[in-house]
């Protein structure tokens with residue numbers, strides 16, 4: 001009996017550790033942030049997640065996303081916040097979310113299979 005109770009305590013501790021909020025990018029849902037919170041899918045399709053770009057304007061449209069984001073976080077964060085450029089261009093829309101949200105979006109994109 002004693003042993004079983006011990007195991008239960010360990011299991012409970014493990015469950016608590018798994019469920020406890022850590023206030024990090026991991027607990028944020030990158031897909032929801034992408035499609036609903038920040039509406040990145042206005043302009044970007046994510047073929048691997050069957051998300052289409054909403055805009056029909058070729059001028060607004062960004063490249064298809066999905067797969068590992070090659071740009072380093074600092075550069076990308078500055079770029080999407082319109083505080084920096086990428087290949088001499090600034091982003092079409094200013095990202096107003098937090099670093100954690102951007103990281104969660106990048107993590108979600110990175111979890112997808114890049115499609116050619």
Ligand code: HEC
Pocket residue numbers: 034038039040041042043044059060061062063064069076080086091092093095105
């Ligand atoms: C108003 C249209 C628009 C919106 C909204 C938008 N983007 Fe973009 N984005 C673009 C355009 C245009 C480019 C430049 C062309 C390109 O490289 O995709 C771009 C470029 C990018 C790039 C660089 C792609 C690369 O490989 O060089 C990333 C990453 C990116 N956007 C992420 C996002 C994220 C994340 C969001 C939502 C927070 C977002 N974009 C919202 C239009 C948009």
